[in-house]
Amino acid sequence: MTTNRLSLLSRWRAALCVLAGLTVGLSSASALAADEVKLLKAVSTVGTRYGQTWQDVTYFVVVKNLAYEKQVAIHDKQPDGTWTDLAASYAGDAGAGLELWKVTRQYQSWGTTPQPTRDLEFVAKFTVNGQTYxxxxxxxxxxxxxxxxxxxxxxxxxxxTSYWQPTGDVDIGIDVKNLSYSKNVTVVYSTDGWATSHQVAATFTSGYSVGYSYVSSPNAQGVERWQARIPAGTGTPAYYVRYEVNGQTYWDSNFGYNYPPIYPPL
Incomplete structure (x- = not known):
């Protein structure tokens, strides 16, 4: 009886030591982010051509600019169950002391069996000033x-996406969460530095192509694709998007800088 009690006590002490070590490790070097790092967007498509299959993946992460030296990554689960860091690169200023970082990956098959496309599981990771968020x-x-x-x-x-067309038009693809069936999506643009502005309505599309990939709309994540076209005119257009649904209005103004004709950033 005494031996069993001692054995049980030893096990509890060992467990408490492990928990204490984990707690200290989390508080001193690692923490769940408040607003230090946020996943803004992720995109995965599968393309096929000439019997080949490949997967294109892009991640956008917003981080607080807490120091010049920093590491931003997507912590990605591999097919064998292990995890690895996919290093991000700086993609631009996100306003209000924030930065936009980007990860891109392409997984090619070139005829291998099985094709290496896979569903994704991941988190965003940000290391700065000796702390990981x-x-x-x-x-x-x-x-x-x-x-x-x-x-x-x-x-x-x-x-x-948005691209110049040979005609001088700018075609814009807009992703919106399907918050209600009834909604309005509008592009507001200017070609004279916002001395004047114009509007063009976007329209829903039930699917769209990205290179040699096809994406359904709405997709499995509840995201719809809407399309708008800024007609050709004098001057280079800048624009932002207004989304009206359920009595609410949401905006995408590219962190307050408005969008250029060609997007996303390379």
Whole structure:
């Protein structure tokens, strides 16, 4: 009886030591982010051509500019169950002391079997001043199907793409969360430095192509694609997007800088 009690006590002491070590490690070097790091958007598509299959993945992460030296990454679960860091690169100023960072990956098959496309599980990671912050989706991690297209964990509207056409028109693809069937999506633009402005309505599309990939709309993440076109005119257009739904208005103004004709950043 005494031996059993001592054995049980030893096990509890060992467990408490392990927990104490984990707690100290979390508080001294690692923490769940408040607003230090946030996943803004992730996109995954699967392309096929000439019998080949590949997967293109892009992540956008917003971090606080707490110091010049920093490391931003996507902590990504591998097919064998291990985890690895995908290093991000600086993509631009996100306003209000924030920065935008970007990760891109392409997983090619070139005829291998099985094809290396996969559903994704990941979190955002930010290391600065000896501290590591995590955005792990409230402990659930982020999940994105291999051919889902965009995931918008926080924003209700984000520009996906915009390109010059040979005619001089600018075609804009807009991703919006499907918050209600009835909604209005509008592009507001100017070609004279906002001395005057104009509006063009966007229209819903049930699916769209990205290179040799196809994405359904709405997708499995509840994101719809809307399309708008700024007609050709004098001057280079700058624009932002207004999304009206359920009596609310949401904006995407590229962190207050408005969008250029060509997006996303390379």
């Amino acid at each position: 995590w955005d792990n989706n409230g402990g659930a991690n982020y999940h994105l199907g291999r051919a889902d297209g965009p995931l918008l964990p926080r924003a209700n509207v984000l520009v996906g």
